[in-house]
Each structure stands twice: as structure tokens, then as C-alpha cells.
Amino acid sequence: MKGASYRYPPDLSQRIIKASEADFVDGVEWLELDCDLGKLFGKLARRFVSSAAGDSLSVDLIASHGQTIRHLPHPGGPSATLQIGEPSFIASTTQLPVVADFRRSDIAAGGEGAPLSPILHEYLFRDPRRWRAVVNIGGIANATILPPTGSKQLPSAADCGPGNMLIDSAMQVLFGLSYDRNGRIAAQGRVISEVVDSSLRNPYFGRKPPKSTGRELFGRGFLEKIMQGMKRASPRDCIATITEITVASIADFILRICPAVDEILLCGGGAKNSHLIGRLSALLKGKTVSTTARLGYDPDYIEAFLWAFLAFRFIGQNPINMNSYTGAKGPYIPGKLCLP
Amino acid sequence: MKGASYRYPPDLSQRIIKASEADFVDGVEWLELDCDLGKLFGKLARRFVSSAAGDSLSVDLIASHGQTIRHLPHPGGPSATLQIGEPSFIASTTQLPVVADFRRSDIAAGGEGAPLSPILHEYLFRDPRRWRAVVNIGGIANATILPPTGSKQLPSAADCGPGNMLIDSAMQVLFGLSYDRNGRIAAQGRVISEVVDSSLRNPYFGRKPPKSTGRELFGRGFLEKIMQGMKRASPRDCIATITEITVASIADFILRICPAVDEILLCGGGAKNSHLIGRLSALLKGKTVSTTARLGYDPDYIEAFLWAFLAFRFIGQNPINMNSYTGAKGPYIPGKLCLP
Numbered sequence: 314m315k316g317a318s319y320r321y322p323p324d325l326s327q328r329i330i331k332a333s334e335a336d337f338v339d340g341v342e343w344l345e346l347d348c349d350l351g352k353l354f355g356k357l358a359r360r361f362v363s364s365a366a367g368d369s370l371s372v373d374l375i376a377s378h379g380q381t382i383r384h385l386p387h388p389g390g391p392s393a394t395l396q397i398g399e400p401s402f403i404a405s406t407t408q409l410p411v412v413a414d415f416r417r418s419d420i421a422a423g424g425e426g427a428p429l430s431p432i433l434h435e436y437l438f439r440d441p442r443r444w445r446a447v448v449n450i451g452g453i454a455n456a457t458i459l460p461p462t463g464s465k466q467l468p469s470a471a472d473c474g475p476g477n478m479l480i481d482s483a484m485q486v487l488f489g490l491s492y493d494r495n496g497r498i499a500a501q502g503r504v505i506s507e508v509v510d511s512s513l514r515n516p517y518f519g520r521k522p523p524k525s526t527g528r529e530l531f532g533r534g535f536l537e538k539i540m541q542g543m544k545r546a547s548p549r550d551c552i553a554t555i556t557e558i559t560v561a562s563i564a565d566f567i568l569r570i571c572p573a574v575d576e577i578l579l580c581g582g583g584a585k586n587s588h589l590i591g592r593l594s595a596l597l598k599g600k601t602v603s604t605t606a607r608l609g610y611d612p613d614y615i616e617a618f619l620w621a622f623l624a625f626r627f628i629g630q631n632p633i634n635m636n637s638y639t640g641a642k643g644p645y646i647p648g649k650l651c652l653p
Numbered sequence: 654m655k656g657a658s659y660r661y662p663p664d665l666s667q668r669i670i671k672a673s674e675a676d677f678v679d680g681v682e683w684l685e686l687d688c689d690l691g692k693l694f695g696k697l698a699r700r701f702v703s704s705a706a707g708d709s710l711s712v713d714l715i716a717s718h719g720q721t722i723r724h725l726p727h728p729g730g731p732s733a734t735l736q737i738g739e740p741s742f743i744a745s746t747t748q749l750p751v752v753a754d755f756r757r758s759d760i761a762a763g764g765e766g767a768p769l770s771p772i773l774h775e776y777l778f779r780d781p782r783r784w785r786a787v788v789n790i791g792g793i794a795n796a797t798i799l800p801p802t803g804s805k806q807l808p809s810a811a812d813c814g815p816g817n818m819l820i821d822s823a824m825q826v827l828f829g830l831s832y833d834r835n836g837r838i839a840a841q842g843r844v845i846s847e848v849v850d851s852s853l854r855n856p857y858f859g860r861k862p863p864k865s866t867g868r869e870l871f872g873r874g875f876l877e878k879i880m881q882g883m884k885r886a887s888p889r890d891c892i893a894t895i896t897e898i899t900v901a902s903i904a905d906f907i908l909r910i911c912p913a914v915d916e917i918l919l920c921g922g923g924a925k926n927s928h929l930i931g932r933l934s935a936l937l938k939g940k941t942v943s944t945t946a947r948l949g950y951d952p953d954y955i956e957a958f959l960w961a962f963l964a965f966r967f968i969g970q971n972p973i974n975m976n977s978y979t980g981a982k983g984p985y986i987p988g989k990l991c992l993p
Binding site (some may be wrong): 336339343345351382383385393399402414417420421422627630646650651652653 | 731760762986990
């Protein structure tokens with residue numbers, strides 16, 4: 314297993330944010346961004362394929378999630394989602410088959426299009442005896458609850474709430490940095506507990522799974538509300554408080570929804586934030602909190618592994634059943650295949 | 654071979670026009686329209702599959718072009734195009750594999766994404782001995798020139814000029830009808846030849862291929878100019894004259910660009926206008942003018958056949974070379990596959 318991460322060039326980041334946030338969008342810009350991202354993904358994939366070849370690893374198939382620009386889940390109703398980064402460009406640049414656009418297959422099957430990662434968590438991490446929760450802390454934090462293999466209870470999953478999204482946005486505004494490396498700033502601040510408490514009163518946290526969320530609920534508007542409660546707080550205290558909101562919403566989810574869980578495996582960007590891990594351990598006293606690295610899977614690439622896994626299911630024409638995760642009504646084959 | 658056409662419900666037509674025309678679009682509406690069209694296509698495809706089963710025809714694969722919302726060709730530069738009607742819904746509704754989104758593969762291969770139909774014309778209609786031209790008369794008339802199979806000359810394609818666009822607009826203005834059924838009104842009128850001659854002096858007709866055109870050149874402005882030359886003419890004479898301009902520009906194209914052609918095969922809506930066919934025969938004396946029906950292909954479904962053909966190439970992993978038609982830089986496999 315080999316992985317690599319690449320950062321978006323700043324101009325593309327700006328264009329993505331703009332395309333994601335505006336209600337009314339420049340149609341031509343949406344299309345051009347879709348193509349430009351596809352070309353970038355193609356170029357980076359080609360670079361990665363070459364470097365893998367240097368390690369005698371050969372790549373047969375590429376999976377692309379794409380960049381989410383909109384995600385509008387409507388439980389029970391028609392959901393809509395948009396991931397851009399035209400996969401035809403990846404196929405033509407790498408001359409490899411590409412499977413992409415997984416979430417729309419789920420929506421077409423009657424699901425909410427998210428979360429998809431539980432299917433991989435189930436496959437990799439279900440234990441014969443222990444109850445486990447796998448918590449992926451990306452922009453949003455999502456948890457997969459894995460009863461022991463023999464149990465009659467089915468695995469389930471839900472988006473807990475904000476992941477790094479709030480922390481990263483606040484770091485940008487308050488420190489001009491893109492994230493709080495290792496949680497160092499949060500560790501130096503003081504948590505304003507009234508703000509944490511009032512934030513946790515958001516009705517999303519009380520809703521029962523299955524549920525999924527995104528920037529629409531925990532984006533700029535939610536952050537501004539939090540910040541209004543901390544007008545006199547220092548920037549460090551703000552970051553500490555926002556980190557605590559994130560941690561507490563995750564802990565709360567575990568304790569409310571699946572108190573039987575005794576091992577929590579973290580993955581995603583948040584799994585690098587040791588302050589966050591420490592706080593989560595403290596709030597989940599008596600339970601083991603670690604990262605997926607404990608079981609040999611780099612927490613940075615669990616999500617990338619997911620897309621590869623789904624693409625592999627496509628190629629094998631092997632349907633997945635996401636009913637208990639996304640509400641999809643029957644098994645389906647995820648993604649769309651582009652050939653070079 | 655079996656075909657069917659279905660009309661959009663009026664509210665969807667309105668939404669499509671709105672989504673196509675505005676510079677700034679409601680992002681959510683774009684996505685919802687994409688899904689709503691996908692669902693409609695799925696429902697209609699399912700209905701068609703059932704009715705085909707009644708005729709003991711079984712459907713193995715569905716091809717979907719989608720509804721064009723944007724098409725921005727940039728010769729030599731990056732083109733962009735958007736066809737909506739999410740194919741995952743078609744796959745899930747019909748439980749059949751679907752190949753869709755053909756134009757983007759062409760763009761990823763460096764082409765303009767259009768015209769794609771010449772590849773089918775070449776495949777179906779190229780003759781071992783005869784030079785043929787396939788003329789598709791839609792809003793615009795476009796021709797594919799097919800040298801004999803053994804010839805060193807390559808097939809080529811271009812937009813000749815206006816197709817039904819001028820006739821239909823004039824019918825709307827003068828008769829309140831959407832088109833001149835079977836050319837009956839044109840057949841009753843008298844052609845004002847000075848107006849035909851002066852219209853044919855438009856520099857577009859003199860330009861050498863490759864060339865493509867649209868409503869920008871032969872839309873309202875062009876029609877108004879023609880109408881000014883016929884202020885005292887009867888409505889019938891106007892339709893006769895406008896039909897003659899259309900016919901003469903096609904004949905002119907054949908005679909100037911490919912005089913070697915001795916058989917013209919018509920398809921598209923204009924192939925139903927027997928007055929137009931008669932006039933074209935008269936202007937192309939010595940050449941055979943007929944519709945693709947002569948070779949067993951319903952002229953109404955040549956375009957639908959094109960998408961089926963491209964989907965079939967995908968399934969066979971059989972690349973197409975569009976270089977001389979769209980400028981695509983190398984062979985590629987068109988479309989994206991969704992599995993149910």
C-alpha cells in the first residue's frame with residue numbers, strides 16, 4: 314500500500330470555495346472548474362502511477378471521488394450531490410480505466426449518497442468479539458458502528474457532525490493558517506463551556522441515524538454563530554472551544570448511539586490531531602481510542618482505500634448493500650467507468 | 654430496429670430552457686434538473702424496453718446522450734460541454750447497463766465534443782464504389798462526405814448552413830405553426846429568386862470546411878434580412894423562398910465542396926419534407942437524392958442509433974478516431990458506463 318497527498322494550487326482552492334458556496338453560480342465557470350480539476354487529477358494520478366512504478370507497484374485501475382461542490386441529502390426524498398473533476402481527463406491522461414462518481418449511484422438507488430465509508434470499515438475492521446466504532450474525521454466526522462461479527466445487530470453509520478471543517482475555517486480566519494497542526498493551538502487555549510453546550514443543542518446532534526450532513530449545516534453560518542458567542546475570547550480560546558465542540562459532538566454520538574462500543578479507531582485528517590485524540594479519550598473514559606494505524610492501515614489513506622475498494626467492486630460487477638448506511642433501497646454497483 | 658419519441662412535459666421544457674440560457678444559474682436547480690431528467694429518461698426507457706419486449710425484442714444496453722445545457726467549443730483550446738439527465742437513474746430504473754456522456758470523452762481527448770454523428774455515417778453508409786454525402790437536416794444542416802471505402806481521401810464533415818431553422822421560424826411568424834408539414838405550403842408558393850441569390854452571398858457559404866455554425870449566424874437576424882426582401886410577397890411565397898434558400902445552400906455545398914458525391918442520403922426532421930427533397934433532387938440533377946430509409950435506416954432514428962453505436966463501442970472496448978471530425982487528438986473509448 315502506497316499513498317500520496319497533493320495540495321490544490323491556491324487559485325483552484327479559491328475557485329472551489331466560490332463554486333461551493335454561492336447559491337447562483339456562473340454556469341461556464343462550473344464546467345471549466347470541472348474540467349480543470351479533472352485535468353489536475355489526471356496529471357497528479359499520472360505522477361503517482363510513475364512513482365509507484367519506481368517501487369515496482371503497478372496500477373491497473375484508478376478510483377476518483379472528485380471534489381464535492383454540493384451535497385443536499387433529503388432523507389426519504391430525492392437527494393442531490395455533485396462531485397466534480399471530470400474523470401474522462403484522468404482516463405485520457407493516465408491511459409488507465411477510471412471509476413468515479415460513486416455518490417450518485419447511491420442516490421439513484423434511493424440513498425442519501427453518504428456516508429459511503431462504512432462499507433469499507435465493515436470490510437476491514439469488524440472484529441469477532443469487540444464492538445468497534447471507526448470515526449473518520451475529515452471535513453465532517455462520520456462514525457461506523459461495528460457490532461462483533463457474530464452479533465445479530467447490523468453495522469450502522471452516520472455523520473456525527475463537524476470534523477475538521479470548523480477548526481480549519483476558524484484557523485484561517487484567526488491565524489491565517491489552514492489547520493491547527495497537531496492541535497497545538499487548541500491545547501494552549503481555554504474551552505468556553507457555555508459555547509460548547511449551546512452549540513451541541515443544534516437539532517442535528519439529537520437526530521437518530523441514518524443521517525448525513527455537510528457544509529450547508531456546519532459551514533460558515535454555524536461558525537459565525539459560534540464566534541458571536543466568543544466575541545471577547547482570545548483566538549486560542551476560540552480554537553480550543555471549537556475543537557472541543559468537535560470532540561464533544563463525536564463523544565456524544567458514541568455515548569448516545571452506541572454505548573456498547575469499547576474501541577474507537579480514528580482515521581482521516583483529524584487522526585493526526587493529538588490534542589483532539591487526547592480530549593476524545595478523556596470524554597470516552599474506559600474506552601480505547603486509537604487510530605487505524607494500530608491495525609496496520611494508515612489513517613491518512615482509509616478514504617482513498619474506500620474509493621479503490623468501490624472501484625474494485627464495479628470492475629468485479631459486485632454490488633454493495635448500503636441500506637443500513639445511506640438508506641439505499643437495494644444493492645447496486647457503485648460508480649461510473651471511463652476507459653482511456 | 655424499433656424507435657419511439659417522447660415529448661418533454663411542458664414544465665420540464667421550461668426548466669431546460671431556463672437552465673440553458675441564463676449565465677448565472679441556480680446550482681441546486683441544475684442538480685435537481687439533472688436528477689429529474691435522469692428519472693424521466695429512466696421511466697421512458699423502461700416503458701420502451703417493455704414495449705420492445707412485446708415485439709420479442711430484448712434490450713441489453715442503453716445509451717443516453719442526455720440533454721445539452723451548455724456547449725462551448727473552443728477550436729484548438731479547451732472546450733466544455735454539459736449534457737444532463739443522470740444516467741445512474743436510468744440504470745437503476747431499468748436494471749440495465751447504461752453508457753452516457755459521450756461528448757466529454759471527446760473533449761478529454763482534445764476534441765470539440767461535436768460533431769459526433771459522422772462516425773456513424775461512416776460506419777453505416779460508406780460504399781465501396783460511390784461517393785456519398787449524408788445530410789442531417791435538423792435546425793442546422795450538416796453533411797458528412799464519404800469517399801469510397803478504398804479511396805485515399807478521408808471522410809469529412811461540416812455544417813452546410815441552415816436546416817429547418819429558418820423555415821420553422823418563418824412558419825411560426827407567418828402561420829402560427831411550428832413547421833411546414835411535408836413542405837405543403839412551400840410547394841404552393843412561388844420562389845423569389847433574387848432573394849435566394851442574395852442570401853446565398855452570405856460569406857459562410859463560401860468558407861471551406863471544417864466549419865460549424867448555429868443560431869448566431871442563421872437565426873433571427875438572418876431571417877429578418879430575408880423577410881425585408883419580400884415585403885410584398887405572400888406568406889406562401891415567403892415559405893417557398895426560404896425553403897429554397899435552405900435547399901440551395903445544401904446543394905451549393907455539395908457542388909462546391911464535394912462535386913464527386915453522386916448519392917445524397919438525408920436524415921433528421923428535414924428528411925420528412927418531400928418538397929425539400931424534390932427541390933434538392935432538381936438542383937442536384939444527375940445525383941441520387943433519397944433518405945437513409947433507402948438503405949434500411951429510419952431517418953428519424955439515425956441520431957439515436959449514433960448513441961447506441963457509441964455505447965456498443967464502449968462495451969466492446971473499441972476506440973473511435975474522431976480526429977477529422979472533432980479534432981480529438983487520438984482514438985478514445987466514448988462515454989461512461991453505469992451498472993444497475
